[in-house]
Amino acid sequence: MIFTKSTKYAIRAIIFIAERCEAKENCSIRDISGTLEIPFHFLTKILQKLTEAGILISAKGTHGGVRLNREPEDILLKEIVHAVDSEYSTEECILGFPQCDEKNPCALHYMWQEPRRYIERIIGETTLNDILKNNEIHKL
Amino acid sequence: MIFTKSTKYAIRAIIFIAERCEAKENCSIRDISGTLEIPFHFLTKILQKLTEAGILISAKGTHGGVRLNREPEDILLKEIVHAVDSEYSTEECILGFPQCDEKNPCALHYMWQEPRRYIERIIGETTLNDILKNNEIHKL
DNA sequence: CGGATAAAAGACTCTTTTATCTGATTGAAA
DNA sequence: TTTCAATCAGATAAAAGAGTCTTTTATCCG
Numbered sequence: 105m106i107f108t109k110s111t112k113y114a115i116r117a118i119i120f121i122a123e124r125c126e127a128k129e130n131c132s133i134r135d136i137s138g139t140l141e142i143p144f145h146f147l148t149k150i151l152q153k154l155t156e157a158g159i160l161i162s163a164k165g166t167h168g169g170v171r172l173n174r175e176p177e178d179i180l181l182k183e184i185v186h187a188v189d190s191e192y193s194t195e196e197c198i199l200g201f202p203q204c205d206e207k208n209p210c211a212l213h214y215m216w217q218e219p220r221r222y223i224e225r226i227i228g229e230t231t232l233n234d235i236l237k238n239n240e241i242h243k244l
Numbered sequence: 245m246i247f248t249k250s251t252k253y254a255i256r257a258i259i260f261i262a263e264r265c266e267a268k269e270n271c272s273i274r275d276i277s278g279t280l281e282i283p284f285h286f287l288t289k290i291l292q293k294l295t296e297a298g299i300l301i302s303a304k305g306t307h308g309g310v311r312l313n314r315e316p317e318d319i320l321l322k323e324i325v326h327a328v329d330s331e332y333s334t335e336e337c338i339l340g341f342p343q344c345d346e347k348n349p350c351a352l353h354y355m356w357q358e359p360r361r362y363i364e365r366i367i368g369e370t371t372l373n374d375i376l377k378n379n380e381i382h383k384l
Numbered sequence: 385c386g387g388a389t390a391a392a393a394g395a396c397t398c399t400t401t402t403a404t405c406t407g408a409t410t411g412a413a414a
Numbered sequence: 415t416t417t418c419a420a421t422c423a424g425a426t427a428a429a430a431g432a433g434t435c436t437t438t439t440a441t442c443c444g
Contacts, residue, residue, distance in 0.1 A: 112340040165412030200252040211379035219362035239351035305440025306390045
């Protein structure tokens with residue numbers, strides 16, 4: 105719908121990491137891949153980006169793996185999305201016109217305004233902590 | 245964002261057809277392609293789908309082309325989207341879980357509910373006529 | 385009527401992007 | 415120094431998008 109597979113995998117993985125791996129303990133990518141059924145090497149690349157973005161921290165060798173580099177309340181969904189897909193934008197025209205904006209709106213511009221704002225707010229303001237709270241109750 | 249390039253092209257093309265081509269007159273795909281800067285053969289395939297779906301009607305030969313097969317108020321955005329991309333669904337989980345639903349919600353399910361409903365309503369209830377009215381005022 | 389022409393329809397190939405897989409390298413721990 | 419696990423490099427596969435060329439069908443014009 106609005107996320108690529110990479111982004112979906114990133115969010116799923118970070119939820120797993122936050123929940124299953126205690127603060128100071130590493131989570132092996134192999135385990136995450138196995139449990140969440142995400143192709144190992146693909147996941148590897150995605151998590152690397154989260155590491156480069158300072159969201160995760162990684163360790164090589166025995167008992168190595170990844171873990172959160174910050175508290176869940178300090179990680180915005182926005183950061184995760186942008187770490188994986190730097191191009192991601194909610195601004196772009198729904199009909200693909202590069203020149204579409206308030207002054208020069210496309211035929212769907214105004215209808216799309218409300219849902220766009222909703223999406224912007226979700227991505228911009230939701231923290232990993234908010235996501236975890238939701239998941240606690242309704243675990244998938 | 246939520247539409248593929250094919251779907252965007254389809255919507256842009258049908259707006260063009262509805263606005264520039266008189267009821268009984270055909271619109272050549274070559275013209276549409278040229279004006280809207282959509283690759284000709286790609287557009288051909290997209291419009292074919294709209295024809296198969298009964299949204300457009302086509303004519304071969306000299307002065308051939310395509311035109312609306314129904315009044316704009318009888319063409320739903322939903323039909324256009326589905327004609328081009330039969331898989332399209334607003335139902336699917338934002339995190340890609342096939343088993344995600346009300347009873348078994350993913351961590352983003354509830355936050356996503358509102359924007360999803362908005363999108364569903366736009367796609368499900370907007371007619372080509374609504375789109376044209378918007379375009380009249382704010383022409384892109 | 386019959387051939388020339390115009391335009392959609394259809395078959396096929398090529399490119400780009402996204403996703404997946406294979407294997408080698410690096411570095412930490414035991 | 416062996417082993418484990420992340421990192422890195424590259425190939426392959428699948429899907430979306432774009433391009434080339436042929437076929438079909440309608441109109442035009444003699």
